[in-house]
Amino acid sequence: MDFSELDERTPQAIAGAVSRAVRAGELAPGDRMPTVRDVAADLGVSPATVSAAWQALRRTGLVVSRGRAGTYVSDAPTAWLSPRVRGLVGAGPDGLRLDLSRGTPDPLLLPSLGPALGRVSASAATLAYHDEPVLPALRAALAPTWPYVAEAITVVDGATDGVARTLEQVVSYGDRVVLESPGFPPFFDLVEALGAEVVPVALDGSGVRVDALRRALARQPVAVVLQSRAHNPTGGAMTPARARALAGVLRRLGDDVPWIVEDDHSGAISTSPDVSLGTWLPDRVVHVRSYSKSHGPDLRIAALGGPAHLVDRIVARRMLGPSWTSRMLQTILLDLLTSSQSMDEVAEARRQYFGRQHAIADALAGHGLDVVAPDGINLWLPVADERAAAVHLAAAGIRVAAGSAFLAADHDAETPHVRVTTGLVTPDDAPDVAAHLAGAARAR
Numbered sequence: 001m002d003f004s005e006l007d008e009r010t011p012q013a014i015a016g017a018v019s020r021a022v023r024a025g026e027l028a029p030g031d032r033m034p035t036v037r038d039v040a041a042d043l044g045v046s047p048a049t050v051s052a053a054w055q056a057l058r059r060t061g062l063v064v065s066r067g068r069a070g071t072y073v074s075d076a077p078t079a080w081l082s083p084r085v086r087g088l089v090g091a092g093p094d095g096l097r098l099d100l101s102r103g104t105p106d107p108l109l110l111p112s113l114g115p116a117l118g119r120v121s122a123s124a125a126t127l128a129y130h131d132e133p134v135l136p137a138l139r140a141a142l143a144p145t146w147p148y149v150a151e152a153i154t155v156v157d158g159a160t161d162g163v164a165r166t167l168e169q170v171v172s173y174g175d176r177v178v179l180e181s182p183g184f185p186p187f188f189d190l191v192e193a194l195g196a197e198v199v200p201v202a203l204d205g206s207g208v209r210v211d212a213l214r215r216a217l218a219r220q221p222v223a224v225v226l227q228s229r230a231h232n233p234t235g236g237a238m239t240p241a242r243a244r245a246l247a248g249v250l251r252r253l254g255d256d257v258p259w260i261v262e263d264d265h266s267g268a269i270s271t272s273p274d275v276s277l278g279t280w281l282p283d284r285v286v287h288v289r290s291y292s293k294s295h296g297p298d299l300r301i302a303a304l305g306g307p308a309h310l311v312d313r314i315v316a317r318r319m320l321g322p323s324w325t326s327r328m329l330q331t332i333l334l335d336l337l338t339s340s341q342s343m344d345e346v347a348e349a350r351r352q353y354f355g356r357q358h359a360i361a362d363a364l365a366g367h368g369l370d371v372v373a374p375d376g377i378n379l380w381l382p383v384a385d386e387r388a389a390a391v392h393l394a395a396a397g398i399r400v401a402a403g404s405a406f407l408a409a410d411h412d413a414e415t416p417h418v419r420v421t422t423g424l425v426t427p428d429d430a431p432d433v434a435a436h437l438a439g440a441a442r443a444r
Contacts, residue, residue, distance in 0.1 A: 001026050001034075009045045011052035012443070015391045018057055022073060023387065033063060033071040052395065059096055059394035082193070084185035084405045097397030098433065100421040103232060103378055105269070105293045109349035111342040113296065116335035120328055133315055133324035138334045142303050147287065148278035150305030154315050155325045155333075159265040159290035162304040163225060164190055165314050166286045170223055170259045171196050178216045178224040180208060181408040182380065182417070184232050184263070187225055188408060196222075200408035203231070205372065207238030210245050217249065223259040224250075228275055228287075230266035233406045233419035235357070235374020237272035247280035259310075260285045266376045268294035269350045283307050293377065294346050295336050301329050353377055359427040363434030369441060377423025381437060386416040389440040393418075396436045 001021045006013055021027045036054060040047045054071055057063040064074050088101065134154050142153055156162040171177060173195035179187050181200035191198050199219050201212040208226060216224075229237040238246075250257050260277050264270075267289045278285035286306035291299060304311065318324065336342040353376070361373035371379065383389035386402050393400055403417030418440070425433045 003039065003043055006043070009043050009049065011049055011056060012392055012395050014039070014043070014050060014053035015056040015395065016388055016443075018053070019060075019062060019387045019391050022062060027073050029073050029075045031073045033073065035070065056391055056394040059397065059399055060390050062391075082186055082189035084189050088185060088401050088405050096399060098424065098429075099399045100424055100433075101399045101401040101419075103401070103419070103421050104297060104424075105349075105377060106352075106424050109345075109352055110294075110296050111336055111345035111349075113332065113336075115339065115341065116332045119335055120331045130319075131324075131327075133318070135327060135330045135334060138330050138337075141334060141337050142305075146305055147274040147276035148282055148285075150278065150282070150287065152308040152311035153303055153305040154311055155330060156288070156302050156304050156314075156318070157300045157322070157325055158292055159263050159288050159302045160184075160186055160190075161300075162286075162288035162290075162302050163187065163261055163263055165317065166259070166261050166288075166304070166306075166310070167191070167194060167223060167225075169310060169313050169317070172222075175223075176219050176221040178213070178221045178258070179408065180225070180227065180231070182233055182403070182406040183225075183408070184227065185405045198408050203234060203236060205236055206242040207231075207236065208242070208246060210242070210249060213246055214249055217253065217258075220256075221258050223261060225261045225263065226277070227263045227265065229264065229272040230270040230374075230376025230378075232265065232376070233378050233401070233403070233417075234380040235372075235376055235378050237270070237375045238275050240273060240275050243275045243277055244280065247277045250277070250281060250284075257281060257284045262287045264289040266293045267291060268346050269353055269377070270375055271350060271354050272375045278306075286310065291333060291336075294349065295333065295342075299329055299333065301325055301333050353423045355427060356423055356425055356430070359430040360422045360425055360434055360437075363430045364438060366431075367434060367438035369438055374422075377421055379420045379422040381418050381420050381441060382415045383418055383441045383443070384416070385444050386418060388443040389416075389418050392440040392443040393436055398433070398436055400440075 003017060006017055036047050036050045039050045058065060061074055063071050065071050139153050171194050175196045176199050177191045177196050178199045178201055180203055188198055199216045199221055201208050201216045262276055276287050278287055288302055288304050290302040358373045361371050364371050386404060390400060390402060401419040403419060
């Protein structure tokens with residue numbers, strides 16, 4: 001590739017030129033990059049300057065080092081990842097200071113599992129394969145916390161598993177499914193894997209827009225998937241007034257109301273009200289609440305509530321596969337939900353995330369960027385150029401997620417974005433991180 005037309009000879013400018021060459025097809029996956037010394041000689045800069053550019057590119061996952069064999073444009077990520085998830089996977093921790101790309105909670109803010117693990121061995125025995133799949137005590141603990149009276153509650157292996165198993169029961173090949181755009185990338189891949197068509201709907205600060213849902217319903221979808229709060233990636237939350245308005249639009253369909261699948265993935269660490277359309281449409285709503293971000297991603301457990309005839313079908317299908325979510329894990333979750341120590345730890349985590357999000361929003365305001373402090377752990381940051389923003393941050397040792405992966409295929413966003421897991425940024429680090437985010441927002 002030709003670096004001769006570069007106006008600047010900084011690591012960020014050099015990395016940006018490589019990024020544009022990859023997007024333009026001048027460099028293809030698997031191509032070997034020119035050596036650091038050759039580029040340095042061509043540009044008349046030090047090898048250290050080019051090396052810094054190559055490091056920034058590695059942090060974004062755009063290139064990969066193969067030691068003495070050189071540096072290469074990255075091939076496609078592991079095939080078992082779904083298409084949009086592949087676009088979110090970055091490189092290893094080479095020179096990385098902060099990985100804000102993954103949408104995961106701060107492990108230091110998760111409740112301690114030690115006490116629960118110490119108590120589980122005596123009470124988690126399964127003596128029969130066909131025992132009831134949900135511990136009665138866990139169901140009894142979950143029911144009073146549900147945002148509406150659900151006819152049946154079961155447990156599944158995380159929020160995505162709950163959404164997937166519900167859609168598998170109600171979606172057939174050629175059906176249409178309404179998804180938020182921007183929204184959660186695996187949901188787009190899931191709907192397409194089912195042979196269905198994605199119907200995107202736009203959001204604002206109060207949730208899915210009423211006019212957007214009305215237009216989407218004209219296409220007769222069989223299901224609508226919503227994130228009720230701590231929206232990923234925007235950090236927005238559906239207000240009670242918006243939920244009532246959306247339910248009103250749906251109720252006008254009479255017997256043709258599609259299934260509503262609600263993904264409450266952040267649950268107990270969210271500071272927004274636990275709103276559900278099930279308050280108005282209990283016979284058509286499946287509400288899924290995950291405990292991954294609040295109690296630990298590797299617990300892989302979520303609760304699912306809805307009409308008994310549909311929940312029973314989901315349970316019956318699971319009996320032909322995993323059968324049940326480990327009763328040992330259920331016992332651990334029950335302990336975490338009822339232990340005063342764990343409840344206090346989760347409440348403190350919620351307070352910490354709230355403070356971190358407001359610290360970032362305040363710091364960004366000091367750089368002229370007006371953003372609303374989001375709910376949950378993610379910030380949806382508008383930028384001038386998605387790739388340039390990622391490269392700019394990578395040069396500072398910070399990785400973020402490219403915003404395009406969160407959009408429906410036919411959604412042409414007016415403003416590019418990146419998703420930043422700002423819940424991992426402590427208030428002490430907020431001024432420095434915000435300064436880098438502000439620079440990235442303006443990078444081209």
